[in-house]
Amino acid sequence: MAQSNQPLAERTEPVAGSGTPVVIAPGHTFASVTDKISSIVLTQRTPIGWYLALLTAAGMAGLLLISLSYLVVKGIGIWGNNIPVGWAFDITNFVWWIGIGHAGTLISAILLLLKQTWRTSINRFAEAMTLFAVACAGIFPLFHTGRPWLAYWLFPIPNTMGVWPQFRSPLIWDVFAVSTYATVSALFWYVGLVPDVATLRDRAKGKFAQRVYGMMSLGWRGSARHWHRYETAYLLLAGLSTPLVVSVHSVVSFDFAVSILPGWHTTIFPPYFVAGAIYSGFAMVLTLAIPMRAIYGLEDFITMRHLQNMAKVMLLTGLIVAYGYGVEAFIAWYGGNYYEGFMMLNRINGPYWPQYWALIFCNVIFPQLLWFKNVRMNVPLLFVISIVVNIGMWLERFVIIVLSLHRDFLPSSWGMFRPTFWDWTTYVGTIGLFLTLLFLFVRLLPVISIFEMRTIVPEAKVQEGHGH
Amino acid sequence: MAEFESPTTLVAAANKTREAGYVDVDAYSPIPIEELHHAIGFKNTKLPLMVLIGGLLGGTGGFSLEYWVSAIAYPLNVGGKPLVSWPMFIPVTFECTILGAALTAVFGMFMLNKLPQPYHPVFNNPRFAMASRNRFFLCIEATDQQFDLDKTRAFLDTLGAHEVTTVAE
Incomplete structure (x- = not known):
């Protein structure tokens, strides 16, 4: 906030003396912020590039529809996972998507509680990203059951079989954690949208748009009483989401850690999974934010300060993840367990060594470039790093899941996993679904929280001395 | 005005x-x-108190459900472990607490604000x-x-x- 009060000649360049770029470019007012962000949605002409992008994404999402339909018809035998590798792409993708979602909640909740005003211009689409990522994640365990129409067996619903879920199983915890997470993320996102949708309602020209935004805004009119309760609710939601986000990935890690499989059965999993989730999530936010700010000319709002801060969070969480890898290897040796030691050597030097070393390169070695300020200020390079980290985090889950499973305790039950065509199409399909939802969101709803952006322009501050 | x-x-x-x-x-x-x-x-506003109550109801509701399912409705002896193995019930209790509190925060806010109010x-x-x-x-x-x-x-x-x-x- 302090920076945004200073007059600056150059946008997004470092403030003289402090070395920190601004959170919002100078010269913006309530009106300019409102008009700029809402014009993306309210413009009459949809850019042709948007149609092309949506068509591509929707085509990929169509692939998902085909893959899942075929899966329902044929059964999960169309995927490459089979005993001993009972979990492969499905759970890898599930954990990957859930992890990506976590950055959205972290940005919207934890950074709000820490009063980090720079979060304001990225929280809306990061939350949207969370929601869409969780939707993609949910598909995998659901269809991995093989009979998704019986998914209600997972819920404690009275049924004619008289059977109830096993509450001592981490898989049931997962059901509760992920469904709570999806619900709370959706609520958080919607609550944040209400005042902005009211702005769109007031500014939309078309009758249809006015009606739809009018209904979505619930008749929001910005009353001081409403704002007060709204702020209270928003802060409480942030306070509730913070432990929630930590618990969700801890519970996801329990799916592994509570089992007795070497490579899964370690106590470091919860913190290391949470750090990894934030790591991959911030990478995904960067992957999405960098093209978006260029295409829609949002450099005033998503400044170098944001990109730099996200790069720093990635560097930090990346180091925690690297520490996790180190501890895993150390304990495998120090613990003296034969199977654990074998698992570790097998990762380094076994049939899947290329995946393991690619993971180390993507997650540990390459991101060390972020130590250099020149790298953090270099937007194309940041984009490349974010993609590499996304790949690395996917490989991490692949290594944890497949490599721990493919060597069973007895050599007679060893096996190998090779992804099939349908493994790939399902994965690519969820990326398509994710992008489709994202493109629709960018076109139909404000990608940046307008009312929160208004609060960080200089004129938003009530001047002392007038009030009382 | x-x-x-x-x-x-x-x-x-x-x-x-x-x-x-x-x-x-x-x-x-x-x-x-x-x-x-x-x-x-x-x-x-009395919203924070409502959220506290919502969270407590969610948490006790979640735990009671687990207790009832595991010990009364469908007792299943797994390796002689106690039916009410409460530490294993904590994750679900926790999630239910958050869910109860978050739902109360959002719908309580809308209710106190008398929204939706089209006119x-x-x-x-x-x-x-x-x-x-x-x-x-x-x-x-x-x-x-x-x-x-x-x-x-x-x-x-x-x-x-x-x-x-x-x-x-």
């Missing part, structure tokens, strides 16, 4: 209105203003569309005991408003 151009003038005007003895007052702004709810004489007289003012962009409004409602169309209008004129309008019910 008076229109202002900045949060500072709105808060100052709201303070003066409260000091002048008006009670049925509301202020409208495009951003949340911390000082404003005090200025219009609004006491703290409100303030929308009759054509300039009110700016309340979601860059204008600030202070409204003294006709239900106020001190309300008198001419006097109240004159009073609002003294507050340095950009424009004062009368809004029909």
Whole structure:
């Protein structure tokens, strides 16, 4: 906030003396912020590039529809996972998507509680990203059951079989954690949208748009009483989401850690999974934010300060993840367990060594470039790093899941996993679904929280001395 | 209803209105203003208490469900472990607590704000569309005991408003 009060000649360049770029470019007012962000949605002409992008994404999402339909018809035998590798792409993708979602909640909740005003211009689409990522994640365990129409067996619903879920199983915890997470993320996102949708309602020209935004805004009119309760609710939601986000990935890690499989059965999993989730999530936010700010000319709002801060969070969480890898290897040796030691050597030097070393390169070695300020200020390079980290985090889950499973305790039950065509199409399909939802969101709803952006322009501050 | 151009003038005007003895007052702004709810004489909301209760209900509900399922409805002896192995019930209890509290926070907020409310007289003012962009409004409602169309209008004129309008019910 302090920076945004200073007059600056150059946008997004470092403030003289402090070395920190601004959170919002100078010269913006309530009106300019409102008009700029809402014009993306309210413009009459949809850019042709948007149609092309949506068509591509929707085509990929169509692939998902085909893959899942075929899966329902044929059964999960169309995927490459089979005993001993009972979990492969499905759970890898599930954990990957859930992890990506976590950055959205972290940005919207934890950074709000820490009063980090720079979060304001990225929280809306990061939350949207969370929601869409969780939707993609949910598909995998659901269809991995093989009979998704019986998914209600997972819920404690009275049924004619008289059977109830096993509450001592981490898989049931997962059901509760992920469904709570999806619900709370959706609520958080919607609550944040209400005042902005009211702005769109007031500014939309078309009758249809006015009606739809009018209904979505619930008749929001910005009353001081409403704002007060709204702020209270928003802060409480942030306070509730913070432990929630930590618990969700801890519970996801329990799916592994509570089992007795070497490579899964370690106590470091919860913190290391949470750090990894934030790591991959911030990478995904960067992957999405960098093209978006260029295409829609949002450099005033998503400044170098944001990109730099996200790069720093990635560097930090990346180091925690690297520490996790180190501890895993150390304990495998120090613990003296034969199977654990074998698992570790097998990762380094076994049939899947290329995946393991690619993971180390993507997650540990390459991101060390972020130590250099020149790298953090270099937007194309940041984009490349974010993609590499996304790949690395996917490989991490692949290594944890497949490599721990493919060597069973007895050599007679060893096996190998090779992804099939349908493994790939399902994965690519969820990326398509994710992008489709994202493109629709960018076109139909404000990608940046307008009312929160208004609060960080200089004129938003009530001047002392007038009030009382 | 008076229109202002900045949060500072709105808060100052709201303070003066409260000091002048008006009670049925509301202020409208495009951003949340911390000082404003005090200025219009609004006491703290009971939302946090509701959220606490919602969370507690969610948590006890979750744990009771697990207890009932595991010990009463479907007791399953797994390796001689106790039926009520409560440490294993904590994750679900925790998630249910958060769920109960979050649902209460959102729907409690909407309920206390009486939203959704498709119609409100303030929308009759054509300039009110700016309340979601860059204008600030202070409204003294006709239900106020001190309300008198001419006097109240004159009073609002003294507050340095950009424009004062009368809004029909």
